[in-house]
Amino acid sequence: MTKIFGHYMPSEMLMLWLIEAVLSFALIAVLLAFGAAGLMPADETLSDSAFQAVDVAALIALAFGLAGSALGLYRLEALLYTRRLLVNIGIVALTVLPALAVFARLFHTDLFALLASREALWLPRILVVWLLCLALTRSLFRFALRHGVFARHILVVGDHDGHGGAPTPRLDDAVFFAISGRVAPGNPLALDPETLRARKIWGIVISASARAALPTSALLRCKSAGIRVFDEIEFRERQFRRLDLDRLPPDWLVFAENTYSSRLNQAFKRGFDLVLSAAMLILVLPVMLLTALAIRLDSEGPVFYRQERVGLHGKTFMLLKFRSMRVDAEAAGPAWAAAQDPRVTRIGGFLRRARIDELPQLINVLRGEMSLIGPRPERPHFVAQLAAAIPRYHDRSFVKPGITGWAQVNFPYGASIEDARMKLAYDLYYVARRNLFLDLLILISTVRVILFREGAR
Numbered sequence: 001m002t003k004i005f006g007h008y009m010p011s012e013m014l015m016l017w018l019i020e021a022v023l024s025f026a027l028i029a030v031l032l033a034f035g036a037a038g039l040m041p042a043d044e045t046l047s048d049s050a051f052q053a054v055d056v057a058a059l060i061a062l063a064f065g066l067a068g069s070a071l072g073l074y075r076l077e078a079l080l081y082t083r084r085l086l087v088n089i090g091i092v093a094l095t096v097l098p099a100l101a102v103f104a105r106l107f108h109t110d111l112f113a114l115l116a117s118r119e120a121l122w123l124p125r126i127l128v129v130w131l132l133c134l135a136l137t138r139s140l141f142r143f144a145l146r147h148g149v150f151a152r153h154i155l156v157v158g159d160h161d162g163h164g165g166a167p168t169p170r171l172d173d174a175v176f177f178a179i180s181g182r183v184a185p186g187n188p189l190a191l192d193p194e195t196l197r198a199r200k201i202w203g204i205v206i207s208a209s210a211r212a213a214l215p216t217s218a219l220l221r222c223k224s225a226g227i228r229v230f231d232e233i234e235f236r237e238r239q240f241r242r243l244d245l246d247r248l249p250p251d252w253l254v255f256a257e258n259t260y261s262s263r264l265n266q267a268f269k270r271g272f273d274l275v276l277s278a279a280m281l282i283l284v285l286p287v288m289l290l291t292a293l294a295i296r297l298d299s300e301g302p303v304f305y306r307q308e309r310v311g312l313h314g315k316t317f318m319l320l321k322f323r324s325m326r327v328d329a330e331a332a333g334p335a336w337a338a339a340q341d342p343r344v345t346r347i348g349g350f351l352r353r354a355r356i357d358e359l360p361q362l363i364n365v366l367r368g369e370m371s372l373i374g375p376r377p378e379r380p381h382f383v384a385q386l387a388a389a390i391p392r393y394h395d396r397s398f399v400k401p402g403i404t405g406w407a408q409v410n411f412p413y414g415a416s417i418e419d420a421r422m423k424l425a426y427d428l429y430y431v432a433r434r435n436l437f438l439d440l441l442i443l444i445s446t447v448r449v450i451l452f453r454e455g456a457r
Contacts, residue, residue, distance in 0.1 A: 005437035006257050008238045012150050012176060013074050016141055021065045024133045029057035031129055032122075060100065064130055067092045072448040079141060089134065091451065097123050148178075153200050154235075156182040157191070157214065158207025177239060185210040191218035193225035203228030205235045208247060241410070242425040243432065248392055256432040260399075272439070273372050277365040284359055291322055291356055298347040301327040304360060309377035312400045317369040319377060320360035324348030353453045361403050373439045374402025375427040386420050393420075396427045399434065406430035406438070409445035 002011040032053035072078055073088045100123060144150060154177055180201060191214065196204070204227060206214060211231060219229050236244045243252075260269055292303045305323040308316050329343040344352065351357040364370040370377065375396040378386070387393040407426035411419075430438065 005435055006433045007435075007438050007441070008241055010076070010176065013076070016137065017065060017069070017074050020068075020133060020137050021061050023137065024064060024130050025057050025061035027129045027133060028060050028126055029053050031125060032057055060096075060126060063096050063099065064092065066444075067095050070444045070447040071095070071451065072445075075448075079138065079145070085138070089131070093127055093130075097127060100126070150176050151178045152176060152202035153178050153180045155180050155196065155199075155201045155204045156207065156232075157185055157204055158182070158210030158232075185213040191215075191222055193222055193227060196222065196227050197225065201227060203230060203235075205230050205232055207232050237429070240425075241406075241429060242422075243428045245390070245392060245421065245425055245428070248428070252432070253395060253398060260434050268436075269371065269439075270368070272436070273365050276372060277362045281362045281366070284362075287356065288322075288359055291351065291359070294347045295323055295345075295351075299326065299345045308380060309401065310380055310383045310397060311369055311377055312397060314394065314397050316380060317364070317377075319370075320363055322351055322357040322360060324351045324357045355450050358403055365403065369400075371400040371402045373405060373430075373434075373442050374400050375405050375430065376408060376423075377401035382420075386417065386424075389417050390421050390424060392428070393424055396424060396431060399431055404442060404446045404449070406442055409442055409449050 002009050002014055030053075068074060068088070071088055071091050073085075073092055078085045078088050156179060180199065191204070204222065206219075206229070208231070223229055230238070233244055233247045236247075260266055295303050301323055303323060305321045305325075306318045307321065309319040311317045324345060325341075325343045325348055326345060348357070361370060365372055383393070405427065406429060407423040410426050411423050430442075
């Protein structure tokens with residue numbers, strides 16, 4: 001894992017992104033340079049066309065890279081499952097190529113005129129070059145995964161402490177971490193650098209029960225020998241990008257590393273929310289008007305649905321949504337939405353899958369009751385129920401609730417106590433490490449969640 005602005009990201013995926021960006025840039029630049037040479041005016045040289053080719057190729061490669069990141073092309077499942085990879089590639093191509101065609105007509109330079117040339121079919125040529133680049137890099141990456149090139153061997157030091165045992169990697173992360181075993185802290189070979197290096201141990205993870213029993217000098221010798229040293233809480237957070245609720249100390253919020261704790265940064269986040277939510281509200285206004293008309297024609301009842309939710313510091317507010325259920329949906333009392341929920345109206349099913357029912361919450365953001373990014377607000381009835389079953393559940397209300405959040409882009413829809421517990425682990429990770437970089441990452445990832453209808457009910 002690589003720590004970027006306080007957030008852990010898989011270094012292997014960052015490396016893949018960089019390699020594909022550089023390779024696609026180089027290939028597209030060569031393609032454009034040779035293609036543009038024939039279109040240059042008489043007073044321009046081949047070097048002039050080459051410089052233009054470099055500029056445009058950089059923009060195209062960046063467009064492919066950003067679109068790929070937003071649409072999940074650099075998530076591990078896109079590498080492990082061919083069908084998901086092909087779907088993601090197709091959607092990225094359908095997104096980037098029309099955008100390039102539009103820009104080719106907006107900017108009247110010789111090189112953009114080349115891109116817009118129907119006779120030369122340059123956009124398909126660029127697509128073919130990009131696909132060849134992906135075929136090469138992804139094949140090599142999969143080969144490396146199958147042969148354990150990226151696997152880092154971890155040794156766990158300490159006894160079972162009653163919180164779930166060794167930090168066993170989840171299925172998707174098993175290609176990056178391999179637990180080599182567990183040793184007792186009294187074992188003289190546990191912290192011997194030569195022994196660890198002979199066993200090709202990349203890092204050691206110290207359980208909470210063993211931390212006090214290990215000498216600091218031995219740990220420092222391991223670090224000086226290039227062996228990483230983690231406590232179990234830190235390792236789990238790095239590996240899963242969520243907090244371990246069982247090991248969370250009572251004062252964890254005091255030492256959280258977020259950058260929104262100062263008033264200046266809070267003001268910046270509020271300005272970010274205002275500007276972006278206002279712009280989004282203007283852009284989606286036609287969609288909202290059509291949605292209101294469709295709801296009115298589909299079923300009886302109001303267009304908007306107002307529901308009490310718990311916000312910042314436990315204060316309640318009225319959340320706005322487009323109505324997607326029957327008016328009598330909760331005649332028997334509050335209940336979580338279920339898959340194929342019979343209470344959902346005909347148009348409501350589409351609105352929920354496409355997340356269009358959430359658009360009125362932009363008004364809640366403008367009012368200051370919500371933020372664009374944050375834990376999803378829950379109803380008081382469910383908050384009381386979940387807080388009684390899950391320790392530290394109220395800690396999520398330390399920040400404003402959001403329209404989208406870290407839990408929403410990493411975990412599907414939750415409709416049980418266990419699902420809520422897992423989502424809380426992601427929400428508290430955001431509370432601890434929230435900053436502008438993580439907010440932008442969540443916004444980009446939300447595009448993938450909406451497009452692939454992940455977790456919608």
